[in-house]
Amino acid sequence: MIIAIDGPAASGKGTLARRLAAHYALPHLDTGLLYRAVAARCLALGRLDDAPASEEAARHLDLSTLDPEALRTAALGEAASVVAARQGVRAALLDLQHRFAAQPGGAVLDGRDIGTVICPRAEAKLFVTATPEVRAERRYRELASRGEPITYDAVLADIRKRDERDSARATAPLVMAEDAALLDTSQLDIPAAFAAALAIVEARRHGR
Numbered sequence: 001m002i003i004a005i006d007g008p009a010a011s012g013k014g015t016l017a018r019r020l021a022a023h024y025a026l027p028h029l030d031t032g033l034l035y036r037a038v039a040a041r042c043l044a045l046g047r048l049d050d051a052p053a054s055e056e057a058a059r060h061l062d063l064s065t066l067d068p069e070a071l072r073t074a075a076l077g078e079a080a081s082v083v084a085a086r087q088g089v090r091a092a093l094l095d096l097q098h099r100f101a102a103q104p105g106g107a108v109l110d111g112r113d114i115g116t117v118i119c120p121r122a123e124a125k126l127f128v129t130a131t132p133e134v135r136a137e138r139r140y141r142e143l144a145s146r147g148e149p150i151t152y153d154a155v156l157a158d159i160r161k162r163d164e165r166d167s168a169r170a171t172a173p174l175v176m177a178e179d180a181a182l183l184d185t186s187q188l189d190i191p192a193a194f195a196a197a198l199a200i201v202e203a204r205r206h207g208r
């Protein structure tokens with residue numbers, strides 16, 4: 001079974017993807033890390049504005065060397081959405097994602113375009129969302145607990161800017177797949193959101 005989870009920044013899609021993957025014993029890929037890693041490489045070279053350099057970085061990405069902790073910073077989230085708007089970068093990351101999704105038994109992938117572009121035939125598709133204020137509060141707590149010097153207002157501004165850039169881009173914009181189930185987690189804690197996600201996946205699995 002392939003489970004495709006999309007949604008805007010800090011909606012809780014990664015948390016749900018990890019839990020669903022553990023529940024069904026499936027491998028999980030946080031595709032945001034791919035764009036974050038490409039951005040990290042470009043920033044290290046001082047070439048975030050250089051489209052060919054970002055495509056080159058995407059072509060040479062090695063899944064086994066990704067360091068999630070180092071990649072989950074606010075600055076890399078912002079830079080990731082810049083490189084992710086480039087068609088060449090997205091094209092260079094397609095094959096890797098398709099191969100991950102094609103593993104025997106299936107997989108769970110989360111990102112922005114999983115249900116629409118990467119795995120349009122996924123058995124279960126979720127579009128996870130929450131209000132910008134709730135998402136900013138969650139992301140602020142997460143970053144602050146890791147010692148990032150950041151304010152709630154800065155996180156909210158970053159989230160609004162990224163939502164806008166991710167939704168407005170020409171290639172694979174952030175949009176809900178027609179056959180996805182919408183899950184608004186604004187009023188749900190993690191266990192409640194997981195229970196709702198599981199109910200959706202179970203219903204899809206059994207053709208309901």
Ligand SMILES: Nc1ncnc2c1ncn2[C@@H]1O[C@H](COP(=O)(O)OP(=O)(O)O)[C@@H](O)[C@H]1O
Pocket residue numbers: 007008009010011012013014015016138139141142185188189190193
């Ligand atoms: N339903 C929820 N209620 C409260 N906090 C949540 C919920 N879902 C996720 N979180 C927390 O919010 C932060 C962002 O969640 P994450 O799953 O990383 O979001 P995304 O993958 O959509 O960016 C994390 O610190 C996570 O623990």
Ligand SMILES: Nc1ccn([C@@H]2O[C@H](COP(=O)(O)OP(=O)(O)O)[C@@H](O)[C@H]2O)c(=O)n1
Pocket residue numbers: 008009010011014031032033035036077080081082084085110111112113114162166
């Ligand atoms: N499938 C994906 C995943 C991420 N991205 C881009 O990568 C950025 C970082 O993604 P992420 O999932 O790590 O970010 P958060 O939602 O965790 O804040 C997003 O803002 C998107 O621009 C994308 O374009 N397509």
